[in-house]
Amino acid sequence: MSSEPVIETLGLSKFFGRQRALDDVSLKVFPGSIGLLGPNGAGKSTLMKCLLQLQPITSGSAKLLGREVGREGREIRKRVGYAPEQNCHIPGMAGCEYVTYCAQLSGLPFQAARQRAHEMLDFVGMSQERYRKVDSYSTGMKQRLKLAQAIVHDPEIVFLDEPTNGLDPKGQAQILELVEGLWRIHGITVILSSHLLHDVERVCQQIIIIARGKVLVHDTLENLKARRRGAAEVVLARGHSELQAACRGRNWLCDLLPNGHLRIEHQSDTLNPLLTLLHELRLPPLEVIPSPNALEETFVQALEISHAAA
Amino acid sequence: MPLHDAHYQHWDGLHTSIWGRRRVIAQNGISACLRAKLLRYVVLLSWAGGLVMAAFLFFLGQVLVPDSLLVRWVTQISPDMRVFVRMFTSWLVDHPEVSVGTTQNVLFYYYGVYSMPVCIVALGMALPALITRDLASNAIVIYSSKAVTRGDYLLGKFCTAFGVITLTWLGPVCGAWFIGNLLAPNWSFFWHSRIALLHLLMFGLGSAAVLSALALGVSAVSSREKSTPALWFIWWVLGFAIQPIAVHTLPWLRHVSFGYDLRQSALAVFHLGRELQTAEDSIPIFGQMLSHVSQQTRDALNHPTLGGSVLGLALMLLAAGLIIRKRVVPE
Numbered sequence: 001m002s003s004e005p006v007i008e009t010l011g012l013s014k015f016f017g018r019q020r021a022l023d024d025v026s027l028k029v030f031p032g033s034i035g036l037l038g039p040n041g042a043g044k045s046t047l048m049k050c051l052l053q054l055q056p057i058t059s060g061s062a063k064l065l066g067r068e069v070g071r072e073g074r075e076i077r078k079r080v081g082y083a084p085e086q087n088c089h090i091p092g093m094a095g096c097e098y099v100t101y102c103a104q105l106s107g108l109p110f111q112a113a114r115q116r117a118h119e120m121l122d123f124v125g126m127s128q129e130r131y132r133k134v135d136s137y138s139t140g141m142k143q144r145l146k147l148a149q150a151i152v153h154d155p156e157i158v159f160l161d162e163p164t165n166g167l168d169p170k171g172q173a174q175i176l177e178l179v180e181g182l183w184r185i186h187g188i189t190v191i192l193s194s195h196l197l198h199d200v201e202r203v204c205q206q207i208i209i210i211a212r213g214k215v216l217v218h219d220t221l222e223n224l225k226a227r228r229r230g231a232a233e234v235v236l237a238r239g240h241s242e243l244q245a246a247c248r249g250r251n252w253l254c255d256l257l258p259n260g261h262l263r264i265e266h267q268s269d270t271l272n273p274l275l276t277l278l279h280e281l282r283l284p285p286l287e288v289i290p291s292p293n294a295l296e297e298t299f300v301q302a303l304e305i306s307h308a309a310a
Numbered sequence: 311m312p313l314h315d316a317h318y319q320h321w322d323g324l325h326t327s328i329w330g331r332r333r334v335i336a337q338n339g340i341s342a343c344l345r346a347k348l349l350r351y352v353v354l355l356s357w358a359g360g361l362v363m364a365a366f367l368f369f370l371g372q373v374l375v376p377d378s379l380l381v382r383w384v385t386q387i388s389p390d391m392r393v394f395v396r397m398f399t400s401w402l403v404d405h406p407e408v409s410v411g412t413t414q415n416v417l418f419y420y421y422g423v424y425s426m427p428v429c430i431v432a433l434g435m436a437l438p439a440l441i442t443r444d445l446a447s448n449a450i451v452i453y454s455s456k457a458v459t460r461g462d463y464l465l466g467k468f469c470t471a472f473g474v475i476t477l478t479w480l481g482p483v484c485g486a487w488f489i490g491n492l493l494a495p496n497w498s499f500f501w502h503s504r505i506a507l508l509h510l511l512m513f514g515l516g517s518a519a520v521l522s523a524l525a526l527g528v529s530a531v532s533s534r535e536k537s538t539p540a541l542w543f544i545w546w547v548l549g550f551a552i553q554p555i556a557v558h559t560l561p562w563l564r565h566v567s568f569g570y571d572l573r574q575s576a577l578a579v580f581h582l583g584r585e586l587q588t589a590e591d592s593i594p595i596f597g598q599m600l601s602h603v604s605q606q607t608r609d610a611l612n613h614p615t616l617g618g619s620v621l622g623l624a625l626m627l628l629a630a631g632l633i634i635r636k637r638v639v640p641e
Binding site: 053073081086090091092102109112123153185186 | 317318319320321322323324325326328330331334335338342345439443444446447448449450451452453454455456457458459462640
C-alpha cells in the first residue's frame with residue numbers, strides 16, 4: 001500500500017434540506033480496489049458525488065489524490081474517472097464519438113482522444129456497435145460505454161457506481177473481470193459502489209460499509225474475513241453423510257446447502273481442525289472455502305448495529 | 311471479443327488547455343445543431359441573403375466611381391446616361407463618407423434588423439442542442455465529472471449559440487461588407503465604410519451576446535425537446551404582437567419583446583436619424599427622397615428608447631441567469 005491516501009475526508013457532512021445524507025464521515029483510503037457497500041439510500045452515491053464535486057459539501061473537508069476538493073476541481077477531475085449509476089450519454093452521438101468527446105473534455109487532444117476511445121472500446125469488449133448511436137444501445141452496452149468513458153483519459157482513480165446494474169450474468173462477469181484488472185494489472189484505484197456483496201467481494205481488497213450516511217466499517221476484506229472465522233464451506237465428491245456424522249460427534253454445526261456444499265461451523269480460528277478431520281475420514285475435499293459469507297455477515301451485523309443505535 | 315486480448319495502455323501526453331476544452335464543447339454543440347437539416351437550409355438562406363447584399367454593394371460601388379466597368383458600359387450604350395451617372399459619381403468626390411459610409415450604415419441597419427428574425431428562427435431550432443437535451447439525458451453529470459466546470463460548460467454552450475448566430479446573421483452581413491468592398495472599384499471604400507462596419511460589429515456582437523444568453527436561459531427551462539423551441543417562438547411572436555397594442559396603452563410593455571429592445575438598440579448604435587439627416591443635408595436627392603418621412607418617424611429614429619430597452623434586456627438576462635443557475639446542476 002502507498003503511504004499517500006487517495007481519499008481523505010474529515011467530518012464530511014452533506015444535507016439535502018433537513019435530510020442528512022452524509023454524517024461526519026472521516027476516512028483515509030489508500031490506493032487499491034475499494035468496495036463501497038451499503039443498502040439503497042445509504043449515502044454511497046452522495047459520498048462519490050461530494051468527492052467529485054457533483055454535490056457541494058455542507059460541512060467538513062475532503063481531499064482527493066492529495067488535492068482539496070472544491071478548490072482544484074478541474075485538476076482533480078483530469079485524474080479521476082466516474083461511471084455514474086444512471087444513463088447519462090449525450091444524445092445523437094455514436095459510441096466512439098461519445099467516448100472521444102469525453103476524452104477531449106478530460107483534456108486529451110483530438111488525435112489521442114480518438115485513438116484512446118477506440119482502445120477503450122476494445123478493452124470493454126465493444127466491437128462494431130461503437131459506430132451506432134448511443135440512444136439505440138442496450139443496457140449492457142451502455143454500462144460498457146460508461147466504463148469506457150470513465151477510463152478513457154487514463155485516470156489514477158475511477159469511481160464506479162453500480163456498474164453491473166441491469167446486466168445479465170455473463171455481462172456482469174465480464175464487467176467485473178475488467179474492473180478487477182484495473183487495479184490488479186493496471187494500477188488504477190477503483191472505488192466500486194454496489195449493494196451486491198458478491199460483486200464487491202470478487203473485486204475489492206478494501207471494504208467500506210456505509211449506512212444512514214455513516215461509515216460503519218472500513219477495513220480490508222482479509223481482516224473482515226478474519227473477524228468471522230470459524231466457518232467454512234466444504235465441497236466433497238462423496239462422503240457427505242459421513243462428514244456430517246463426524247461433525248455432530250464434535251458438536252460442530254453442519255448443514256447441507258442446496259448447491260451440495262457442506263457448511264461447517266468448526267469454531268476455530270484456523271482450518272486445521274477441519275482439515276485434520278477430513279484427513280482422518282479419508283475424504284479428500286474438492287474445495288474448502290474459509291469464511292464463505294464473512295462479508296455478508298459483517299454487512300448484516302453492521303446494519304443491525306446501525307439500526308439499533310438509531 | 312475476448313476481453314483479455316484488449317490491452318489497456320497508460321497515456322502520458324500533454325493535456326489541452328481549458329480554452330481548448332471549451333472550444334471542444336462549442337464545436338460539438340455547433341455540429342449537433344447543424345445535424346438538423348432545416349437549420350442547414352436556414353444557414354444557406356442567410357448566406358444567400360449575404361451574397362445579395364454583397365451584390366448590391368458591388369453595384370453601388372460601380373455606380374459611384376466614374377471609370378468603373380458598369381459606368382463605362384452604361385455610357386457606351388447610351389451617351390444620355392452620362393449626365394445621370396456623373397451625378398452619382400460626383401457624390402463620391404464631394405461626399406465620400408456619405409455616399410459610401412452613410413449608405414452602408416443604413417443598409418447594415420436594415421439588413422441587421424430585418425434579417426434578425428432568420429437568426430431567431432435558427433436559434434429556436436438550435437435550442438434543444440444547447441442545454442435541453444443535456445438535461446433530458448443527464449449529460450450534465452458527464453460534463454461535471456470531466457475536467458471542466460459548470461462555467462466552462464456554459465461558456466461552451468454560449469459559444470455554440472453565438473456560433474449559430476454568426477452562421478446565420480453576423481457572418482453573412484460581415485461577409486457582404488467584405489466582399490462588397492473588395493469588389494468595389496477602389497480600395498477607399500473599405501476606409502469610407504469603417505464607421506458603418508464599427509456600428510455593425512457593435513450592434514451585431516452585442517445582440518449576438520444577448521440573444522445567446524437568452525437562448526441558453528430558454529433552453530434550460532425544460533428537458534423536453536419540443537417545449538423549449540415552442541417557448542422561444544411564443545415569446546418572440548407575443549413580443550412582436552404586443553407592440554401595436556402596448557404603444558397606446560402601456561408603452562413600457564413593449565420592452566417585454568427582446569426583438570423590440572434590440573431594434574431600439576440598433577437605432578441608437580447606428581445613429582440612423584443623424585445619418586439620414588446628414589445625407590439629406592449633403593446630397594439633395596436624398597433630401598427629396600426623405601421629404602415624405604413624417605415627423606413622428608423622425609422622432610422615433612432620433613430618440614430610441616434606449617434606457618428602457620437596456621433595462622428590459624438586463625432583466626431578461628437576469629431571469630435567464632437565474633434559470634440556468636437553478637436548472638444546470640448535476641441531477
